[in-house]
Amino acid sequence: MNIYELKSNYTEKNPEGLFFDADMLARYGESIDRMKVTGKGVMHTRNCGDVIAYEVVAEQENILGTREVRYYFDEETFEMFVPA
Numbered sequence: 001m002n003i004y005e006l007k008s009n010y011t012e013k014n015p016e017g018l019f020f021d022a023d024m025l026a027r028y029g030e031s032i033d034r035m036k037v038t039g040k041g042v043m044h045t046r047n048c049g050d051v052i053a054y055e056v057v058a059e060q061e062n063i064l065g066t067r068e069v070r071y072y073f074d075e076e077t078f079e080m081f082v083p084a
Contacts, residue, residue, distance in 0.1 A: 003035045006054055010078040019071075019080055030069075034059040043072055044084045051075065053083075 007020045018024045035058040043053040052075040059066050
């Protein structure tokens, strides 16, 4: 799965979701063009136990430079979550 397929699934399952909104990404110094899906695996969440999830790596730009951040999306709901 690539980032555009993940975005499509996210917006289909979460029509009110703002994660991939261009203005929201820009606010955090991110762009969909600087994101990639790096893999899929079992993750332990704070609320739900173990889920199969996609990992997304994004480059954030700010006045201090560029850094990588990681996001995780549930394979079934495509909701973003924070791993335990």
